[in-house]
Amino acid sequence: MSGPTLVIELAEPLSPAVLREFRALMVRLSSHFDEKRPWFFDVNVPAERLGVEDRRGEDRSESFPLPLLGNASADEELSALVGFDPRREDWRRPFLVYLMGPGVGDESTFKAEHADEPEVEAVLGFRPTHAVNVSACCNREIDHVATALLTAAVMDVVGGVANVELLDGQASVVAGLPGVRGITDDDWMALGSAEFLRAWVRHPAFRLVK
DSSP states (O other), X not given: OOSOEEEEEESSOOOHHHHHHHHHHHHHHXXXXXXXXXXXXXXXXXXXXXXXXXXXXXXXXXXXXXXXXTTOOOHHHHHHHHOOOGGGSOOEEEEEEEEEBTTTBOHHHHHHXXXXXXXXXXXXXXXXXXXXXXXESOOSHHHHHHHHHHHHHHHHHHOOEEEEEOOTTOHHHHTTSTTEEEEXXXXXXXXXXXXXXXXXXXXXXXXXXO
């Protein structure tokens, strides 16, 4: 992937009902939707559908019922925080969003990525059986924002805990945010909830690892 990736660690396989809701969410959020295999979605997700307000014109003011930023949804606020101007961006962000693990696909990759992680499992309180990867296909500032918010939206449906790689010096900032379960891997990884991801996006130091 050319952009950041976030991982949602899952304590158990997703039920058929949750899987249907997961697919329905991706269809609803996407302007382009392609299911390459069951639960492997190649999508374009307009940033405004993730709760980032688009003020480029009255004819583009359609709103979507996903208040993913809580009370901080203005595009000017995000511009100040992460340094992009939403009015000059193509907001149709490309992503690969896919479930991985035994019985669903990418099992060998899942095993390799989750081998020998006692510290992570101790913080999680469980050993992951499956995971959802949210991978951006671009690496502009807006892609980092969209990746975090899209991951939070998926977590609202599937549950789980976000596994977030950190840049040097971010651990001390992240540790004080709501929804953080813990910092592991010598301060290079944070584990937390959807609330944590939304709070992290609003912080001036926000940036994901590419």
